Amino acid sequence: MNDKMFKQTRFRLTLLFASLIVVFFVLFTSASYMIVSSLIMTKQRQQAIDLAEEKYMEHKFELLNWYYKNADDDDTDESISAHHSSMPFFYYVITRDGEVIKGEESFPEIRENILHRIHGWRPGNKDVRYETVTIGNEKIWFLLSGKQVLIKKIYIGTIYTGINITEQVYIVKVLTGVLCVMSIVFIGLSVVLGYYMSGRAMVPIANAFKRQKEFVADASHELRTPLSILQSSIEVIESEEKGKLGEFSLQVLDDMKDELKRMTKLTNDLLWLARSDSNAITLTKEWFPLFPVVNELIRKCRPLAEQKQIRFTVHMQEDIMVYGDKERIIQLMFILLDNSVKYNNENGQVSIKVERNRKNVMIEIKDTGIGIPIEHQKYIFERFYRVDPSRSQRQQGYGIGLSIAKWIVDAHGGTIVTIQPHHKVS
Secondary structure: OOOHHHHHHHHHHHHHHHHHHHHHHHHHHHHHHHHHHHHHHHHHHHHHHHHHHHHHHHHHHHHHHHHHHOOOHHHOHHHEEEOOOOOOEEEEEEEOOOOEEEEEEOOHHHHHHHHHHHOOOOOOOOOEEEEEEEEOOEEEEEEEEEEEEEEOOEEEEEEEEEEEOHHHHHHHHHHHHHHHHHHHHHHHHHHHHHHHHHHHHHHHHHHHHHHHHHHHHHHHHHHHHHHHHHHHHHHHHHHHHHHHOOHHHHHHHHHHHHHHHHHHHHHHHHHHHHHHHOOOOOOOEEEEEOHHHHHHHHHHHHHHHHHOOOEEEEEOOOOOEEEEEHHHHHHHHHHHHHHHHHOOOOOOEEEEEEEEEOOEEEEEEEEOOOOOOHHHHOOOOOOOOOOOHHHHHHOOOOOOHHHHHHHHHHHOOOOEEEEOOEEEEO
């Protein structure tokens, strides 16, 4: 489970599980809040409407008497009775001229504020509205309703009612806070549980992967011996019997040599990957000049390049020194140059540019080939991934080289990226 790939997979599984839990708790908290608040508010609305209906039946005749008698101003504010603040409601009987002729209230000090807010409001049937009033440092919530008094379709006044719903609002807020805190706690527990369960789930996968790596390593190691024997046997036949063989036999012999080279390279690459997975490869770092390495690699790639008439151009200073494992750096650059030649066009060009940027060295290898489509670029460093399998088969590729290149770069603490249509290493 120390493998980087499994750690990343475990992290992704944990993140996915935690994300689903977060979504669930957000939906649960939202639904709980909406249901509880809807039930409470529905009951409060009905209470406010019922209170308005009750006060309408009790006091509508007072407005009728005022209308018929054209009452004096003496019947306005003096008829309002003040009650204790624990009273859960208030009401005002107000004429069409804005005169208060009757009322009861919980907080006399908010009367002017309330009268100002309901001024001009003519509530319809079952019409309600929410208002908040601050007394000192305390905020009080009211649910207002009312009924108009009409005579022969003539508006003569309104009976306004209000219910103190501060306690219910407080309950809803406390409940919401408790739900949020519980959600956060359970989300945290879910992350821990998800990390634990993903680790348990990865154990059989990791064991299977480990057995697969061991099999690849063992198989690659065992194949090297018969491949070496075949190589020696072919060399013996070629040296001793070449003059006795016909043209067809010689062609078969050449084909055998080519296939043997392919098999040897594939075996070595698989063995190398298996060792890298097991952290069995150690880097021997040293300072060495890069310019001779580039020239030597170009010389090795030139025979294939000449077949396609591909030109090399080099842009670098001869005194650039690199600190790293020389053999691995050579392997890295050979993989990139070999790909640039193999997948290049006829009469193409391969450009090698090396620059020193403070403590880092940037190597850019650019070719004139068809390039790699953008949608494939994020996958090309995966093992056995091939953009075009048919093209890779023609070029004798197995999709291993770039994964080896990436391992070498990562092991040196660098980065490798594909920028259409070339590779850049730093």
